[in-house]
Structures are given as C-alpha cells and as structure tokens.
Amino acid sequence: MTQAQTHPDAEFVSHAPGFWEGEEIADWDDPRWQLKNRVTSLAGLERHLSLSEEERSGVLLSGNKLAMSVTPHFFNLVHPEDPECPIRRQVIPRIEETLTDPAEMADPCAEDSHMPVPGLVHRYPDRVLFLVTDRCAAYCRYCTRSRVVSGAGEQELEVDFEEAFRYLERTTGVRDVLLSGGDPLLLSDARLEKILARLHAIPHIEFIRIGSRIPIFLPQRITPELCEMLRKYHPLFLSVHANHPRELTVEVRDALGRLADAGVPMGNQSVLLRGVNDDVDTMRTLVHKLLRCRVRPYYLYQCDLIEGSAHLRTPVSKGVEIIEGLRGHTTGYAIPQFIIDAPGGGGKVPVNPEYVVERDGGQIVVRNYEGKRFAYPEAGAVDPAVR
C-alpha cells in the first residue's frame, strides 16, 4: 500500500447513480438536464441536506453578491452528514461571506484597471486573459471574479468582442491568449468555435488556452463533438480547476480522457482553501489522481484577497509546507508551483520553500527533501589553472 491509497478519496468512484430527489433520472448524462436541475435555492438545498446555521444564513444573505448554483453531478459529491465536507465549503455559501476583512477587495488582482478593451486583461507583455462569458456551471464561493460573474452583483462583465479581436490583431506582441470568464466551455460549441477560429487566424497568436472548471462541475459537457471541434485549433491547452481528490470521479476521469485523446494538454490550477485541501495528504492524493487523469498539476494558488473569503484562507506558510511535503517525496510532474497573485495587480509570483542553506563566494550549500546538506562549488570560483 502506498501512502496515497490511505486517503479515503484516493480511488475513482462513480457519482452518476442516475438518482435525484429519490427518482431515477434517464437524462442524468445530458448536460442540459444537469444545467436545468442545478441547485440554486435554499429550498433546493434543503431537499437534499440539512444545513448548519452558518450555511442557512449564508444562503439567505450572500445571494446579492455571488449567486449559488451547483450541478447535480457536483452536488452528489457532498457528504450529506459532514458539515465540514470539503465539497460543501467550495459551493455552499456561509455567513462568513458577508464579513469583509480590511485587507479584502472586490477586484483583488486589479483586473479592471488592466483592460485596454472591455473583457481583455493585458498584464504581461506576451499574453492576455480574455473574459468571454460571465457565467459558470457552478459558482466557487472564493471566486476572484465574483464582482462580475453569476449576474447577481451590481457590476456587469462588459466584453466588446469585435474591439478585442481588433486589439489582438494589431498587438503583435501577444502570442498567447487565455480564454476564461466565467467558464468558456459553457458557451455552445458554435459560439466557442467562432472565438477560437478568429484567434487561430491571427498569425502572431501561437498558442490558445482555455481555463475551465466544466470538466469537474459538468463532465457531461465534454462531448465527443466538443473534443472534435477543439482539436482543430491546436496548439490548444486547457487548465482545469480541481481542489480535492473526491472531485476526480469516474465521470470526470473519462471526460478528461476524451480531452487528452483529442490532443489537448491539460494543467490543473488549485486554490489552497482552509478545510478543503490544506494538508499534504489531501494534496498528494489530488496530484496523484490528476496524473492518472493525464492532467499535470500547474499552479497552487494562495487564495486571493476577495471580499468575504477570510474563512477559506490559510497562512501562506501552509502552501510552502505542502510544496515541501511533495518535492522529492513524489513525482516531479505531480508538483504544482505555489503562487501568490500579487494584490493590486502585480501578477503571479512564485513562493517556494528555501532549499539553499548557505551561499558564500565559492560554493552553495543546499538541502534535499530529507534535510541532508550538500555543497556545490560555484562555476568560476576556482581558477581552472590551479585546479
């Protein structure tokens, strides 16, 4: 038995029983049924779960900031009796969301002030973030873009598609476009293909990627037809978002497999969340399962300073501890880069454990994952003639 197999959620389990509210559902695998039957109200939640006081008031009071919505597929992962269930904390509002800590912001990464065109965030010289929709299949309570997604808040996501395409056509320094939102895979195949085709036709755009949690929230949406369409626009990468190993079900693994078979390289972006994935054992299990789904862990984010997220944030040292608990102990491919997206718009900054113990003129002393020390003589420190 490896360590990973000791985690209760280390194996892939099917969560498509086809039952919902006590009835057998013939359309369970139909993404339209899943979307139509999302849980969006207190009454809907309480048909399935008994809520804590914190959740019940959270559902009643937080709805004017970020809507609640959970697909039946994802909802089936919630543990019905465990109030601390890591799935529950991600999608069911809690009263703490209505509290704002002085350090928190509505737009923590200052995206709105880095938009040359509505909907296009151009922060780095060679790549842009293109927000193509304000809707998701389900809403993450710690969403960094809660100010504009879901349609519940006052601010609307404005996107000027034609202006954005023209900006990208004339801005020849942009070689990488990241589609996000909202969730781009919530658009119809035809609508998404229009966007991809237009970008693909721009000669200096070498690389397109899509950020989506649909493979996790709504794996039924990853149809063979969608995969056939996507493969026309290579090189096309996809970043998914899984936080806890239980999210990787049989249905999710199969959906990711269809994307991988269509030649779409995939990375995973997790957010470090208190009570969800803030321990080495859970993260190790998650990254091992991701590799088995042909998804490379890409980033582990320190939770952004989004308003009402204090109850989900951890100290930064927790992320460093997790990376330290993985590096050397397991497959290098399994280890994400831990990132702080700098508040105020500084962009993504890596935060790493310290492996350099000493640095003096002639040598660098490093420690390995077991804590053993090794000296490496610096190049050029010793005159080759006298060596």
Ligand SMILES: *Cc1c(COP(=O)(O)O)cnc(C)c1O
């Ligand atoms: C995250 C992000 C990107 C992509 O960053 P990578 O490190 O290349 O994945 C690009 N633009 C913005 C505004 C971003 O937030």
